[in-house]
Structure formats: C-alpha cells, structure tokens
Amino acid sequence: MHDHIKKLFSSFSSSLIDDIEKNAVVQEFNAGDVIMRTGQYIKNTVLVLSGKIKIYREDDDGGEFFMYYLQPGQACAISMICATKNETSQIMAKVVEDVELVMVPLPLMDKWMMQHRSWYEFVIDTYRSRFEEVLEVVDSIAFRAMDERLEFYLMRHKDACSCVDLKLSHQEIATDLNTSREVISRLLKKLEQRGALKLHRNHIELLK
Amino acid sequence: MHDHIKKLFSSFSSSLIDDIEKNAVVQEFNAGDVIMRTGQYIKNTVLVLSGKIKIYREDDDGGEFFMYYLQPGQACAISMICATKNETSQIMAKVVEDVELVMVPLPLMDKWMMQHRSWYEFVIDTYRSRFEEVLEVVDSIAFRAMDERLEFYLMRHKDACSCVDLKLSHQEIATDLNTSREVISRLLKKLEQRGALKLHRNHIELLK
DNA sequence: GTACCTATGTGATAAAAGTTACAAATTGTG
DNA sequence: CACAATTTGTAACTTTTATCACATAGGTAC
Numbered sequence: 001m002h003d004h005i006k007k008l009f010s011s012f013s014s015s016l017i018d019d020i021e022k023n024a025v026v027q028e029f030n031a032g033d034v035i036m037r038t039g040q041y042i043k044n045t046v047l048v049l050s051g052k053i054k055i056y057r058e059d060d061d062g063g064e065f066f067m068y069y070l071q072p073g074q075a076c077a078i079s080m081i082c083a084t085k086n087e088t089s090q091i092m093a094k095v096v097e098d099v100e101l102v103m104v105p106l107p108l109m110d111k112w113m114m115q116h117r118s119w120y121e122f123v124i125d126t127y128r129s130r131f132e133e134v135l136e137v138v139d140s141i142a143f144r145a146m147d148e149r150l151e152f153y154l155m156r157h158k159d160a161c162s163c164v165d166l167k168l169s170h171q172e173i174a175t176d177l178n179t180s181r182e183v184i185s186r187l188l189k190k191l192e193q194r195g196a197l198k199l200h201r202n203h204i205e206l207l208k
Numbered sequence: 209m210h211d212h213i214k215k216l217f218s219s220f221s222s223s224l225i226d227d228i229e230k231n232a233v234v235q236e237f238n239a240g241d242v243i244m245r246t247g248q249y250i251k252n253t254v255l256v257l258s259g260k261i262k263i264y265r266e267d268d269d270g271g272e273f274f275m276y277y278l279q280p281g282q283a284c285a286i287s288m289i290c291a292t293k294n295e296t297s298q299i300m301a302k303v304v305e306d307v308e309l310v311m312v313p314l315p316l317m318d319k320w321m322m323q324h325r326s327w328y329e330f331v332i333d334t335y336r337s338r339f340e341e342v343l344e345v346v347d348s349i350a351f352r353a354m355d356e357r358l359e360f361y362l363m364r365h366k367d368a369c370s371c372v373d374l375k376l377s378h379q380e381i382a383t384d385l386n387t388s389r390e391v392i393s394r395l396l397k398k399l400e401q402r403g404a405l406k407l408h409r410n411h412i413e414l415l416k
Numbered sequence: 417g418t419a420c421c422t423a424t425g426t427g428a429t430a431a432a433a434g435t436t437a438c439a440a441a442t443t444g445t446g
Numbered sequence: 447c448a449c450a451a452t453t454t455g456t457a458a459c460t461t462t463t464a465t466c467a468c469a470t471a472g473g474t475a476c
Binding site: 353354355387388390391409 | 462463464465466471472473
Binding site: 145146147179180182183201202 | 441443
C-alpha cells in the first residue's frame, strides 16, 4: 500500500505514510453506493485511492445539487473540517466509479496536524482548494443563467474525467443542476446547433 | 489592547495575545471603504475588533453577491486560507460600520499554528464555520426562488445586527442578491401584506 | 416656499425557466 | 421478433424574473 499512497499523495512524508498504514483501513464501494448522507455522523477522514465520487448538497424536499468531484489523490474536505467537533455531515456522497478509500479515524486526523508537517500542509491545501471551488460554484448560480451554468457543468466534468466523451444522461445533468430534464435537453440542442458538442444516447461528445 | 482581544477572542491563550500585541498592528477604516478587492494580494490575516464588514463575491461585469458578515470576534477565513501560498483575494470586503482591525502578517499566521494550540483551534473553527455558512448560501440560491432567498437574506441581517430594524434600501438588497430593485420592492410589499414586516423609508422593521 | 435628489410604487412587457403532455427513438429481455 | 423500459425530442402553457417607463413620496439645500 505504501507505494500506492506515495504515488497518489506525493507530498506525504514516509513517516506519515507509515502512520497511515498502521492506523487506517482501506474500504471499497461500488458505483451507485451512497457512502455518506446528510446528517450522518462523520467517523473518518477519507482519502481516495481510486475511483470517483460526486459530492452533493441536499435540500429538505429531496432536491440534489452537485458540488464537486472527489478523485484519486484527494481527500474529503468536509470530513476533515468536522474532525475536531463531533459533527454531522453537511453533504451527500455518491460513488460514480468503484472506489478504494483510506479511512483515517478522526482523532488521528487532528493529532497528525502537529506531528506531520506534510499532513498539515495537505489538509490546509485541501481546505483552500475546496473553498475556492465552492466559491466558483456560487458564482455560477449567483451570476449565470442556466445555459452558462450548463456549460460550466460540462467543463468541470470534462476536467474531472480528462476526456471529451461524457457519460451523462440529460436527466442526470438536470438532477445535478436542480432543474428539469426538458430544460437541459433544449439547452443541449442549442449547444449542438452551435457546434459545441454532439449528442448521443447516454453520452455527450464535447467538440470545443 | 490585551484585555480588548481577550474579551472578544476568549479562547486565545495569554501567550498568543502577547504575540499578537508584539507583531500585529491595529488599523481603522470607515464605513463605505472597500478594504479588499478581488484579485488583490493578501498580506495579512484580519481579526475584527469592532465594526462590521460585508464580504462579497464579484463577477466580471461588475455584479456583486453578498456572502456573509465579518463581525467583532471573527476573522477573515479567506485571509487565513491564502496564508501559505502567495495568493490573491477571491472576494471583496466592504466596511458597513467603522472598523478596527488587527492585521497579522501572513508568515506569523502559519507559524502560530504550531506554536499556539488556541490559534490552531481558532483557525480550524473559522474555516469550518465559514465553509458551512457558504454551503447554506449555496442552498439558498440552488434550491430557493427569490421570495425565499429574500427572507433568508433578511433573517441573516437580523442575526448580524441583533435587531429587528434593518437599515437597508431596496436597491442595496437587490445589489446584494444580484437582482433588480423592482423585484425586491414587489416581494417586500408581499411580505408586508403577509404581516412579516413593516416598510419605512431606508429601513425595514421585522415583525416575525 | 421651490428645486432637486433619492427612494419607493406600479403597470406593461419581454425573456427565462418550470410544467404538462405526449411522441419517437433506442436498448434490453424473454 | 414482440414488448417493456429508458432516453430523448418537442409543443403548448404557466410562472417567475428581468426590463422599461414613469408616477409618487420624503428629505435636503437654497
């Protein structure tokens, strides 16, 4: 496992990785699993070894809103931020590609901040980058209409999968953006007419 | 100054407050001043001693979107999060009531994390509570229509000033929510008809 | 007082987004 | 192949929000 972690989390010191191996466990989940629900107690800090997770905000009436992806080499900022207090999760996490996760018990998360400089820097950097990502999400919904929000959404998915072929149905996009499928279908058609993409069943091919 | 800080930041240890007094400077700003603009370099971590600051997100076409208040006893999470890297500000800060600010040079911010347990806990807690506040803001724009967003906005202002008389013009509210004045005037009228508030020139009296 | 500025009220209209209803196309299954 | 389930396309309509135009009201300066 040492080499696997070293490769993905290249900033981690050897002693930190040793500590992770001694104290953390690896858990696997399958695509489609919901591994964290809003309101659940957080017991671990989560590092992603492989696979892909989508993080959502939920509202009271069952609405979902896509926030960001969790990918190999990344950690869940929410699970770090809740470390000290015995907090419940403010988000919902859905597995979209089978994942292997390193589960670090919360008390260690806090303890390592003082013991491992590379852990401290990783945690702070995770906070910072997620905070900035969430601010960009705020921009998109506060300032932009649905057509631009859709483009922003597609762009982020392109970045996340490093490919131009997005395996998404119109309904899934609509759910992620908390709007209706018809709206997305119409806007996608417009983007296709503009030559920005090509529509297929169950996937979207980005051209620009 | 020691007692002033001790009273507002009650969790700070004496040695931390001594370090603050030795290394930080107090700066004053007046209502209306913009003390931080988007894209400016951050040189200090900011603690608020008195007064009130509104934090905004800006877009390219001059739009503003109100994020949250900074108040006495609080610190600017953005200015902390940018500490390590030499980052620029992602937000704009407007003084709404004359403020006294403690300016801590960025290198110290990072150094104190290891030296003062009470500083470490304060910083982590500031991250956490701001992150959660921003997530609530996301909820309000992702899931709610303008009438509910307005109510959420008024409620937050009520909490921030601890009073029921909000000194706000319709135009200011519209700017903060990135919409138009007419929309706000009409929605406020509806709220008045429902008995939720009473409208006056330049201020709004909350009844519920 | 009058002139002027700012804040608020309101109607008419346009544009964007959400809803309803249903058709057509594609895929999977027995 | 027949049939069901899923995905996508689209028209008609409603609701919400934005924009334009202008009226009115309160406060300030002279």
